[in-house]
Amino acid sequence: MVSYSKLALFLIPVVVLFLLDVNSAFAQESSKQYMSARIEIWALFYRLMVVAFVIGAVVMGTITWVVWRFRESHPKNKGSITPSRSEGAHH
């Protein structure tokens, strides 16, 4: 089971992000903040897009490498006829 501390680690950024968004969303209630809030949201969006696509490229690259390196026919895997310790141990 997952411990509560791990759950808290996950929830903290979610709550912070949510509060930031609520702040932006209610900025439209005031005409003074309205324009700058929209610009901030666009800026935040572009930053998030850059982060998302960089992470995406890293993850796709990792998947490609894992598939290539750990395939059964890879030279380093070819010799291992004996199953590894964890083989066959599934839920």
Added chain:
Amino acid sequence: MWEILFSTHHTDIGLLYIYLSTTAFIIGGALAIGIRSELFLPGNQGIIPDSNTFHRIFTVHGTNMLFFWLIPFASGIGNYLIPIMVRYKDMAWPKLNAVAFWMLPVSMALVWLGFADTTWNAYPPYSIIRAPGPAAEMWIFGLKIAGISSVLGAINFVVTILKMKHPDLPLMKTPLFVWATLVTSLMIIVAMPTFAAALIMLYTDRLGISGFFNPAMGGDPIAYQHLFWFTFHPEVYIFLIPAVGTAYELIPKFSRKPIFSYGSGVIAFVMLAIVGFASWAHHMYATGMSFTEKTVFMVGTLAAVPASAMHIFNWIATMWGGRIKFAAPMAFTVGGIVLFFFAGAGGIVNTAMPLDFLTHDSYWVVGHMHLFLMGMITFGFIGFLYYMFPLITGRMYNERAAMIQFWLMFVGVSMIFLTQHVLGLYGQPRRTFDYIPVQPLIILNQISTVGAWITAAGAAVFIANLIKSTVSGKPANMEDPFKLGEQYYDYARREPHH
């Protein structure tokens, strides 16, 4: 044959679901090939006679693929495997199970014979004022019956998993496929009644005895969209989660390693189920919602990213350090994950309300949702069908043909749907019979259509392989048909009929 048709045994019902859904996949795919071939060049190519017929074709294509391919296939593999995995002799209510299945052919007949033109969303006011009957009525009743079938099936799965599982088997020791089916079933039970109500309101509006969605009678068409998407955004996860469950079933086995983190898989399923209900209005940014509402739904949608990422990291970590056998089931699963990732990246753009206005109702949306449906989900299901092939038939499929099919479909699907994202950015609206004859649109449509033909070739190999291997495939070694070094499913379980 008659024994299977009148059986209530879970493997027979599962087999019927798989037959029906695979047939729906092929005939629905044939409609898609017609659509893409017509769009190979601007103007009428004579493949589809007019725009009315074009609307009817993509309405039936969409309805058929979602309700008669994706959901019934998930029910089929669930029927086959859930009782085996929870160690019970059958589903909790075998007769109800058979009733739930036999509602589907009736529903499918109504949708196909009606051939409505409402689009699969059936948005008012068109669907209540202008859509010709009895096609629209047949569509409404067809979906009503399909919805009841889904709910009955879902109740049966929930009771089988929670009440009929072996007392010595804790829920946290069941395979993640069981969790996927449990979460999906609970989502169906919560989501479906809203659409059921919307369908009745749509029908009474069409009869003129109510005006819930009719602006001329003081109704609000946008209210229908809220009811529709409250059901159908969770439905996206109802399609997706069983495919994720199949990936959890295959990746550890073909990597010859245990799942990296069972607990995070369970948490991610539950999170997806919850956030699936918090994001329906992201389909409706262009309907004039307030900025505050849009922001809330944008955040709600982005909340699905961590859960999806948890699954992907779990799969990568499971494969890491393994000895991966790339037989067809694994190739389709990993190929599906790659396409899932591209679909997710496109989804982030749709999610962000400022950019959604650029892509809304354009081909971007078509490309995005098809990458999910054809990529992760259909690839996952085809891979899993190959994995279950020895269990169902006692024979092995042709591995070389299956790998040829994989590469044809992977290249074809990428060509169709990645290109359609670009088509959307060039401004081609979705659901149009014709497009402006300018160079970028023509060449991009042609690439997309050629991709569709390549995918169709893959589907032809798929069907030929299934039929030939069922009739004359090599008898499978039922202990370990894929030579993975571990016990396969209990083949003897498919024998007793009652």
